[in-house]
Amino acid sequence: MTKKEIGQRIREIRLSKGMSQEAFAKLLGYASRSSVNKLEEGAAELSFDKAAILIDKVGPEALDLLLPLASSTPAFENDCPICQRVSDALSGTNPNFVIELSTGIVCLGDNQRFPGYTYFVSKTHVHELHELPRFTERKFLCEMALVEEAVSRVFKSDKMNIEILGNGDPHLHVHLIPRHNGDLTEKGPIWLAGKEELFGDCYKITSAQQKFWIPALQQEIKGLGGTQKPCLSTYEKGAYRRQTHPLLGKEVHVVVDRPLGSHHPQDPIMIYPVNYGYIESFNAPDGEKQDAYILGIGEPLKEFDGIVIAILERDDDVEDKLIVAPRKAEISDQEIEKQVAFQEKYFIHRIFH
Numbered sequence: 001m002t003k004k005e006i007g008q009r010i011r012e013i014r015l016s017k018g019m020s021q022e023a024f025a026k027l028l029g030y031a032s033r034s035s036v037n038k039l040e041e042g043a044a045e046l047s048f049d050k051a052a053i054l055i056d057k058v059g060p061e062a063l064d065l066l067l068p069l070a071s072s073t074p075a076f077e078n079d080c081p082i083c084q085r086v087s088d089a090l091s092g093t094n095p096n097f098v099i100e101l102s103t104g105i106v107c108l109g110d111n112q113r114f115p116g117y118t119y120f121v122s123k124t125h126v127h128e129l130h131e132l133p134r135f136t137e138r139k140f141l142c143e144m145a146l147v148e149e150a151v152s153r154v155f156k157s158d159k160m161n162i163e164i165l166g167n168g169d170p171h172l173h174v175h176l177i178p179r180h181n182g183d184l185t186e187k188g189p190i191w192l193a194g195k196e197e198l199f200g201d202c203y204k205i206t207s208a209q210q211k212f213w214i215p216a217l218q219q220e221i222k223g224l225g226g227t228q229k230p231c232l233s234t235y236e237k238g239a240y241r242r243q244t245h246p247l248l249g250k251e252v253h254v255v256v257d258r259p260l261g262s263h264h265p266q267d268p269i270m271i272y273p274v275n276y277g278y279i280e281s282f283n284a285p286d287g288e289k290q291d292a293y294i295l296g297i298g299e300p301l302k303e304f305d306g307i308v309i310a311i312l313e314r315d316d317d318v319e320d321k322l323i324v325a326p327r328k329a330e331i332s333d334q335e336i337e338k339q340v341a342f343q344e345k346y347f348i349h350r351i352f353h
Helices: 003-016 021-028 033-041 048-058 060-070 081-091 134-155 207-223 234-247 333-344
Strands: 097-100 104-108 118-122 159-163 173-179 251-258 267-271 275-283 289-294 303-314 321-325 349-352
Touching (some): 021 033, 081 104, 081 118, 097 207, 104 134, 118 134, 134 159, 134 173, 134 207, 234 275, 234 303, 251 289, 303 333
Antiparallel strands (some): 097 104, 159 173, 251 275, 303 321
């Protein structure tokens, strides 16, 4: 969908709501109507932040508008060998397949001259990163970074090499290569080893490596939050947020099951820099109790009574997170982002007041 086509649909949404360009600009947080006019003319691009506001304020019509931008449904080309690899992975016939994420798949390399050599491959057939729809591009980069971290942890790298090449097979894919001191006789990229060495039979991945490495990578990626997370429909998310938004400014009781300084139950490397718990009286859409971060307290807690000062809304998860703090505490959005980044960096989110 082109920017002009998107602009036409934005205009249709605005008119269907009986709003002037001035009113629509105010709704989206623009300084003037000229910004809306540029969107509608296709002269400007709808940013992620503005798109999130549009979905929140307008509802299903906006979601229908934006779904083509965020689609992560596989889009294959019949003559593309990498598309065939993705298809094989999703059908269970690629022995090196590790896990499927929203925008791509993770596979171990066929050759392991550098142990842990991993690919992150786009599920959409494009040649260049910038050819992905804007939403998908950002999600792809976030997931790539998550996979890179997982590979680094599992294979205990001294340095990670990240490469997007595509001169041979242009389908968008990322090389993730754990490096260790002394793995080459001279400093430089892996290609100094030469093709014969890189792709020699003696470095073909073995069944034993597949047996141990694939589950280890799966576990690490999932522990970091990398899964195909279930999503709520617009109506379900709206109904959920109509229950959470009234909690703003209210006092809640938080049971702390992951106190400050404790380790994540599935990822012993992750240590909680804040207290994290749940609201017993409130269920989230996943059937579990509503989660909450506790900020402004510098010691481990077992429970806490505080005020909901903000709601961290996730666009790519079924559950938002409450931000709870002592009464009269003043915590800026920048500080909130800083304190919850250890976990929220893996999600597309915004702070709601």
